[in-house]
Amino acid sequence: MAERTEANAQDRPGGPARPIVEFVDVTKRFGSTTALGNVSISGSSGTVHAVTGENGAGKSTLMNLLTGVHRLDGGEIRLRGKPVTLHSPKDARAHRISTIFQELTLLPNLTVAENMFLGREPRRMGLVNRPEMRRLAEKALARLGINIPPQTYCSALSVGEQQMVEIAKGIAADAEIFILDEPTAALNAPEVEKLAELIFTMKAEGKLIFYISHRLEEIFRFCDEVSVLKDGRHVATHPVAELDREKLVSLMVGRELGELFPQRVPQQDPQTMLSIKGLTTNPFPPKVSFELAKGEILGLAGLEGQGQRAIIRAIAGIDPPISGRVEKTGDDPAQPISVRPTIVAVSQAGIGFIPEDRKIEGLYLPLSIRQNMALGMLREQSLWRPARIKRDEIETLLAQMRVAHADPRQPVGALSGGNQQKVMIGRWLASGVNVLLVEEPTRGVDVGAKAEIYSLLREFSDAGGAVLITSSELTEVLGLCDRILVVREGALIAEFDGPAATEELVMNAALTGTHENQELEGAA
């Protein structure tokens, strides 16, 4: 803590240090939507500059302008005082800008060393100098204190290891300006510590680090300055020292958290809809059993990569479980029906799965809104029959969900993220399922749409359905769910009643909780 203020103090005398990166009135549009409007932010050497805001606020877009992935539509970027045009990631690299992307950009069929030097392989006599590459890779990995042989193929690494390699790759680039986009998303606690050390070293070396995150604790721990974006606009930039948690949150959100979430109605006589018995999933050996009741929204919480995703995907039949059973209560509560763990059988049993990535797994972007919705209605129809589509029902549903659209015949890809998310959920509402498995219900969705999606899910459960969600946003889990199960290393380690749970309780469990099967992991 003291160290950080010292660093700040060094910059201060004689006014602010000359910034090496300046965004001046930058604007970026995608089609008709303005992703960024007149944003001006600057960063100086030897500082860690947080860029934060809600999902979809424009953080990644802003940084992608600096990495050459996107081109400016207005304004300019100045590097060391001079305006520059960045056409490609290669250009950015030439200007000594290094990016550690949020999505993993490692190529599975390249080794760690090859990945780290892709695009700037060291050469000797025109050929790739592999020994040199390996040596440099080892050096960079050593700086992070990680012990991964550089000759390992990246397909063999865990997600956390890949994230570390991604970071090492950025460091090995010998740049002046670093962009860290949600670097801790896939890291476990010791890895975060290593990253922390590294960030302080880099700062001491006079680098500028843009730290993109919406994790408040990290911003307060690592950063000197914070710029807040909201809906593509620059809200404010403050030294971190001048802010506290509440102030930052209010800058980010601009409203009380409470009104986001619909009212919880306690269920009188909870009746089991879905029971999971002894489920084991691929990377995680522990057996998982729980029940989902009618009218309930159940949340699987925990740190990222702890098995929530594996559990929900196993139930959905996407990545079928290794063992275990799923039973669903049908018309007769006394006679639960065993559900085969394949996605088709699961869907036939009246269970809908809403994936986290709507573009990749969720929507049919080239098809119209109506076609997307209509596909849900076909769930119980025979392949050979004429498709019975009730257009008026679709219109009603679209209106109910307040999907902002010009025409149901327009391609769904032309909608904004929030409306796309609604269409994806709407498809399942139209299909008549009574259990929904939802991964990250509001990823990449603006705040207004969030509230609407929450109330959609709540209406669904109130109408006699049941919802299971996974979410990396703790506030979401706390605000929406009736019951919260905390997952750590694939096991359920704690259960909280929704209204009673707090962020501290859940985080505590997620970070430190243990389970009876832990020795199993030790043996492995």
Next chain:
Amino acid sequence: MTVMAKNSPATARSHLASASRFVLNLPFAYVGTALLLLFAYFTRPMLLSPLLLLLIVRQAAPLGIAVIGQSICMRVLSLDLSIGGVVVAVSYILTSGALPFSGPVLIAICILFGLLVGATNAFFITRMRASSVIVTLAMAMILTGVVISLGQFHAPGDAPEVLKFIGQKRLGIFPIALFVWLAVVIPAALFLRFSVFGRYVDAIGANPNAAWASGIPYVRVVTIVHILSSLFAVFSGLLLVGFVGVGSMDIGGDLALNSLAAVILGGITFGGGKGGVLGPAMAAFMLTFSFNLLTSLGLGEPGKLMIQGAIIAVAAMIYASRRNK
């Protein structure tokens, strides 16, 4: 925007613009056919006689039927290169005399055979997750190889009379093959347009991952698609054998690649497109008409191949780049 356009002086121009947009959005086959007909009108007007056009339709029918299967395959992001092999096998079953049955029974055997080939293709593509290019290519190799080794000591005989009748005769001036074509195309078009199956085909083509994750019976749909494709190949083969009248080992050899070309010209791309079933059908006519036109222009084989290749490349480039905008 439409309100603004209504009373503005630019109305006529915007009509023109939307008309030209409509034309540009049509599969290339429609525009191409129109251009070819126009060109023929000035250079070889004889080709436009109704009689000849109907004969060209008959020539196009086998390709037109095979192309339906190919187009559904492509709409679910798959491909069927085994069409030629199926046709050769059909020719063998019908004309080798190795199976001592009557014509209708042989036709039934052909259909069963088509089911089997399609199911085998589908098995490898969906269950073994093998590339459809490789699987159907291998299938074509196996079928032609087996047929040629079986047939090497036996000259093929005549086609069943019923097929010769369908392939060669006409009602009035209309060749029966035309009716067969229509009888296959129209139900296929309606089925794909209105059935649940057709919706699923669109969904899989638009986003296979989403189709998988949302519980659409992906494997079943792709399996049916490949079975249908083989069945259409069988029908195409029946028509071809009937048309030729005798068995032949090099029958239908260019069907797989021509059908691929026709699908592209018909506006189908991998995973969708606007052509439906009619676009590729039009493209089958267009290709056949272009062969005839080029012949009557006295262009030899080389010229024909070059123009054919150029047409496919240009159409694909126009269509693909427009789709990606």
Next chain:
Amino acid sequence: MSWLNILRFPGRSGLGIVPIGVPIVMFIFISFASPNFLNVQNLSNVNAQIAALLIVALGQMIVAICGGIDLSVGSVLSLTSAIIVSVDPALAVPLALLAGLVVGVVNGVGVTIFAVHPLVMTLATLTFLQGLALLILPVPGGDVPDYLEAMVDFSFLGLPAAFFWCLVFATAAAVVLRSTRFGLRIFAVGANEDNAARNGVNVVLHRISSYVLCSFGGVMAGLFLSARVASADATMGAHYGLESVTAIALGGVLLAGGIGSVPGVIAGTIALGLMTNGMNLIGVSPFVRAAATGLLLLTAISLQPRKAIGA
């Protein structure tokens, strides 16, 4: 890494038990089945018989690693054959190479810039070039330049010329894949072009270059084959497009991109060569060959499942 480890963890080479095992099993089987197989003359025949296919398949492998497919390479071979007997012998090779360059660029531009599916694009060029080759050389024949014939007819250290052709091209391809930036980056492009681009790889340039190299392989195979049969034929390469795809698929190259290796392609080509040679030697009806190749291909590919369903 030990040999066994490579088989167990093939990495991006695609070299599993199947690609390596198939030719070995075939070799052993034919050795027992035919007394004439294991003699120097026959083995050198096999070498000469597979050389052209190997050269084409190496080019096909580069395109495939980069995530494409090139059916037109057979027509490039035919075109080369037609060109070299139709122009001044001194210009023959440069002109053929120029033609290869143009074809590669056209294919590459169609696939990358116009975003045409590679099967469709190269099918179109296949058709066009076949026509062009027939236009240049309607009737087979002609005199292949003497220097070319000399290049396939020598023997050195008791080894036939074809051996050195194979050696040169296999080595060149291996160096390209293993030790050049291009080689490393096409693996990246083939695995995930977006991520490759984010790492500063020029995807368009690499794609186009892969098609150019493939066409270059077609040209070289055309020179070799025309010289070997001492005459030109404008349909000489017709089989090579699909045959080379078969060879690389047998060799463990993933058609979806990102996986493949020179040893695999060599193994796949040898497997095909042994199939033909073995059947001729054992006296199996030659017509069975196509069927057997198809079966082999199906078996091989079933043992290498992918994630996605489709083309």
Next chain:
Amino acid sequence: MKSNILKLGALTVASFFAVASMTTTANAVELTAPGLLDPTTEEMTEAGAYKKEGPWTIGMSFPGLGNTWIVQMVQETQYTAANNDQIEEFIFTEAGWAPAKQVADLEDLIARKVDAIIVAPMAPASVKKQVDAAIAAGILVTTYGSSEGVLNSAVELNLGGKAFGKAGGEWLKEKLDGKGTIWAFRGIAGVNEETLRYEGLTEALEGTEIEIGAEVFGDWNYTKGKQLCENLVLSGQPVDAIWFSGADMTRACIDVFKDVGKPLVPMTGEGNNGFLRIWTENDLDSVAPIYTPSIGPALVRATVALLEGETLNKSYYSDPAPITNETLGDYYREDLNDAFWVTSALPEDEISKNFAR
């Protein structure tokens, strides 16, 4: 001699062959039915030069398959070889019309140490090296076709070619009285035999006022021939007669003329039963050169003769008189199907077994 046999009337071709071989024993070696194959040179092979102790292994390299003529030729060849107990093994290879594959086939046959090779070269130059290698390895080589001196094979048996095209051309010249417009339906572009046949036609037409109005390549194939003919007929190209390089195309064209109701014009054909059937049934006016599949058996017999130490002429040529309206009845077999080609060397029971309608 030929007329002698024709007097036998409506005998089938095969039985006529059987009778012929019984009655003529003058020559030392009988390669085919008499009149089908004549020596073209006085030069003889050296007696005993190729003599080997049996049983033999004989290999054959053929360019490829594709039509019923080839199937029948291969069938007859294999039958002949199988019925000679001195031939232990007969290996048939086909190159799928790829010159490189033919080279490979020959190399493999040499590697198998066969006693003799029958080669039907796609292009003589392309197999020269392998033929020389075979001869150097002590293998007897006989050739199907004429290599014009390129190959050093012991004996060459040739057929068709210019004479085939010329027979049709001469007939057309007569029919048209030396003037008019004809269409020429050619075979597969670039194939040697095809070029020769076409040259035969142009030679026959030299000095006449007959013009070739349209020239198309129908690949000897019914389907393609039919499409091309439909096209030419309906595009109104003038035509007085049609020359064909192969019979399947003639059949196709007759079907087209009948289809559109256009009066038939003189068309040349080929000795194929399907064509002969249409000819007979429709009372056409035509001529059909004979391109005999018994060339295959003849090659086997020549090879065997040489291995036995006999002497043969260095080259032979098959140029039987074409089938005309007058002789049609001698050749047409109502009981056989369209895939049968005259004249066959198979015995009658084999013929009726394989080609029954």
